[in-house]
Amino acid sequence: xxxxxxxxxxxxxxARRRRRxxxxxxxxxxxxxxxxxxxxxxxxxxxxRIVADGRLRLPMxxxxxxxxxxxxxxxxxxxxxxxxRIKAFRQCGVEVLQVxxxxxxQLDLAAALAILGNRGLxxxxxxxxxxxxxxxIAQGLVERLVWFHAPKIIGGEGVPAIAHLGLETPEGAKxxxxxxxxxxxxxxxxxxxAVVAT
Numbered sequence: 447x448x449x450x451x452x453x454x455x456x457x458x459x460x461a462r463r464r465r466r467x468x469x470x471x472x473x474x475x476x477x478x479x480x481x482x483x484x485x486x487x488x489x490x491x492x493x494x495r496i497v498a499d500g501r502l503r504l505p506m507x508x509x510x511x512x513x514x515x516x517x518x519x520x521x522x523x524x525x526x527x528x529x530x531r532i533k534a535f536r537q538c539g540v541e542v543l544q545v546x547x548x549x550x551x552q553l554d555l556a557a558a559l560a561i562l563g564n565r566g567l568x569x570x571x572x573x574x575x576x577x578x579x580x581x582x583i584a585q586g587l588v589e590r591l592v593w594f595h596a597p598k599i600i601g602g603e604g605v606p607a608i609a610h611l612g613l614e615t616p617e618g619a620k621x622x623x624x625x626x627x628x629x630x631x632x633x634x635x636x637x638x639x640a641v642v643a644t
Contacts, residue, residue, distance in 0.1 A: 502531040514539035580609035
């Protein structure tokens with residue numbers, strides 16, 4: 447309810463139970479995700495799996511890498527990334543896309559999305575942490591937010607759902623319009639569309 451997530455030290459079991467109650471397909475980011483569609487009859491319809499990994503830290507033993515020949519897998523990384531790691535990923539069937547670095551030593555997400563657009567991708571579902579969410583929102587790169595709420599208040603012990611946006615005043619905050627709300631068990635799913643400034 448307070449837009450905070452439990453810290454990892456709170457244990458993955460609570461998070462796993464909650465996410466499974468919501469939707470098994472949203473249980474992807476724990477441990478060693480596959481990022482595949484496992485709905486009956488749609489197993490062969492998995493989208494391209496894309497990982498933003500500027501330092502190429504994704505383990506070669508991960509399920510993402512090990513299944514790259516079966517399900518298209520792309521890694522977005524820095525242009526100065528380790529050439530030996532790039533070659534190893536490519537030998538496993540992973541397509542490695544090199545992207546410019548923006549300020550703060552992070553991947554230039556606008557450039558990354560432009561690369562994906564040039565390759566024919568018009569929709570990207572981003573599942574990530576507070577920093578990538580904040581970066582995408584701050585740069586105006588998010589058109590829709592899909593937000594899950596649990597009927598719990600984590601408080602100051604939790605981590606923010608969205609990291610610091612660098613706002614000077616509340617007037618600088620991006621505006622969103624709620625377009626749908628769905629109860630899912632005890633939890634709530636809300637969908638917001640970005641309000642385009644006129």
